[in-house]
Amino acid sequence: MPTDADVVVIGAGIVGLATARALRRARPDLTITVLDKETEPGRHQSGRNSGVLHSGIYYRPGSRKARLCASGRAELSVYCEQVGIPIEHCGKVIVATRRHDLEPLRALHERGERNGLRIVRLDRRGLSEHEPHAEALEAIFVPAAGVVDFRTVTHALAQDLEASGVELRLGCAVESLDERASHVVLHTSDGELRGRQVANCAGLYSDVLARRAGLEPAVRIVPFRGEYVELIPERAHLVRHLIYPVPDLRFPFLGVHLTRGIDGRVHGGPNAVLALAREGYRWRDRSIGHLSQLASDPAVWRLAIRHWRTGLHEIARSASRRLLVRDLRRLVPDIRSQDLTPAPSGVRAQAVDDHGRLVDDFAIEVTPRSVHVLNAPSPGATASLAIGAWLASVVLHEHRGPEATGISPASS
Numbered sequence: 518m519p520t521d522a523d524v525v526v527i528g529a530g531i532v533g534l535a536t537a538r539a540l541r542r543a544r545p546d547l548t549i550t551v552l553d554k555e556t557e558p559g560r561h562q563s564g565r566n567s568g569v570l571h572s573g574i575y576y577r578p579g580s581r582k583a584r585l586c587a588s589g590r591a592e593l594s595v596y597c598e599q600v601g602i603p604i605e606h607c608g609k610v611i612v613a614t615r616r617h618d619l620e621p622l623r624a625l626h627e628r629g630e631r632n633g634l635r636i637v638r639l640d641r642r643g644l645s646e647h648e649p650h651a652e653a654l655e656a657i658f659v660p661a662a663g664v665v666d667f668r669t670v671t672h673a674l675a676q677d678l679e680a681s682g683v684e685l686r687l688g689c690a691v692e693s694l695d696e697r698a699s700h701v702v703l704h705t706s707d708g709e710l711r712g713r714q715v716a717n718c719a720g721l722y723s724d725v726l727a728r729r730a731g732l733e734p735a736v737r738i739v740p741f742r743g744e745y746v747e748l749i750p751e752r753a754h755l756v757r758h759l760i761y762p763v764p765d766l767r768f769p770f771l772g773v774h775l776t777r778g779i780d781g782r783v784h785g786g787p788n789a790v791l792a793l794a795r796e797g798y799r800w801r802d803r804s805i806g807h808l809s810q811l812a813s814d815p816a817v818w819r820l821a822i823r824h825w826r827t828g829l830h831e832i833a834r835s836a837s838r839r840l841l842v843r844d845l846r847r848l849v850p851d852i853r854s855q856d857l858t859p860a861p862s863g864v865r866a867q868a869v870d871d872h873g874r875l876v877d878d879f880a881i882e883v884t885p886r887s888v889h890v891l892n893a894p895s896p897g898a899t900a901s902l903a904i905g906a907w908l909a910s911v912v913l914h915e916h917r918g919p920e921a922t923g924i925s926p927a928s929s
């Protein structure tokens with residue numbers, strides 16, 4: 518059966534594009550097509566995030582997140598330098614502002630060192646040298662963190678891929694997949710397409726496509742919106758680089774923080790409220806289908822029971838500027854409500870398991886002819902090139918040896 522491409526990648530977000538790049542580098546002979554339902558790459562998570570090049574301090578040592586964040590960060594830094602994308606290795610401060618943050622801050626410091634990072638403990642004077650307007654009982658400085666515009670990275674990856682002969686088909690939505698013995702048939706808004714292998718990197722819709730491919734993944738994607746505010750230009754001097762609170766490591770979210778992006782603009786956020794649609798960027802973006810799916814899923818109820826207190830706090834903070842300002846003032850007491858303007862939000866594709874637990878690590882599911890990315894939240898953008906290399910090796914079945922790749926060029 519002739520195929521249209523050796524590999525079809527679904528999703529022109531940073532993970533899908535990084536996967537296509539790794540495939541192209543490993544196997545220049547293969548035909549590769551990347552599909553996206555949008556008319557430009559990086560419209561969703563990859564173009565709507567905090568723009569922080571994460572150091573990897575937070576992640577469980579040995580986890581995929583820890584490993585791929587470290588190698589992905591290094592690889593991304595080299596890539597940005599090669600193609601001339603501005604990247605700033607400014608480091609970040611993490612501040613303990615309450616007594617009960619002190620022990621977790623020390624634990625985080627230790628975890629960071631176990632992850633191979635250099636971490637500097639700061640006294641008040643040290644903190645004021647890095648962030649003159651921040652306040653803390655104790656603080657640490659993590660030099661390895663930085664900032665970059667991931668939307669720019671996504672566009673650069675797309676351009677490089679096209680220049681290397683990868684087909685980018687935008688405005689083409691995949692509706693379902695049908696995996697056969699020798700290939701996968703993709704039913705799309707543009708008609709049928711056949712690929713020998715498929716990488717599903719559809720972000721907020723990856724579980725939907727996995728189910729439509731006949732899989733029964735043990736997770737579902739629950740969309741969590743992250744809302745931001747921006748500091749008005751006259752007050753942007755209050756934040757030099759990156760100021761983060763001590764996170765609750767039981768959650769994959771880091772708490773509202775202050776970040777100066779590569780463009781010099783300072784944002785506060787993101788919070789984490791349950792979105793009412795998969796691409797629910799505002800409260801008024803609602804999908805009845807999505808809501809009834811959530812309401813009928815016992816895992817979502819278990820999630821709600823586990824985290825109702827945090828969930829209510831997030832909703833209250835989303836509705837109340839006063840609560841948001843209170844949390845930002847913990848980091849920088851000089852911030853006032855009138856210093857803030859609303860900024861565009863992002864929606865995280867966060868996997869939740871059958872027990873209602875937020876899945877912490879990156880996760881994929883593999884069939885003979887497809888790989889489905891089922892959890893690639895933060896630091897997914899930082900780690901993208903390493904995630905792409907991992908997915909490419911799975912697509913090429915490298916772990917089974919070169920003679921068993923099961924993939925030869927479509928044209929042969």
Ligand SMILES: Cc1cc2nc3c(=O)[nH]c(=O)nc-3n(C[C@H](O)[C@H](O)[C@H](O)COP(=O)(O)OP(=O)(O)OC[C@H]3O[C@@H](n4cnc5c(N)ncnc54)[C@H](O)[C@@H]3O)c2cc1C
Nearest residue numbers: 528530531532554562563566567569691720743863897899
């Ligand atoms: C608020 C927020 C803040 C974050 N901050 C950071 C940070 O500071 N640093 C960091 O490293 N990471 C951060 N992240 C995480 C990071 O953005 C993601 O890990 C990363 O962008 C995931 O990329 P992706 O390609 O998997 O998903 P996406 O960028 O969402 O791409 C998925 C693509 O699939 C397409 N698609 C979906 N369904 C279909 C279909 N049926 N057919 C065809 N195409 C389809 C979509 O249009 C989309 O373009 C943040 C995320 C959010 C939301």
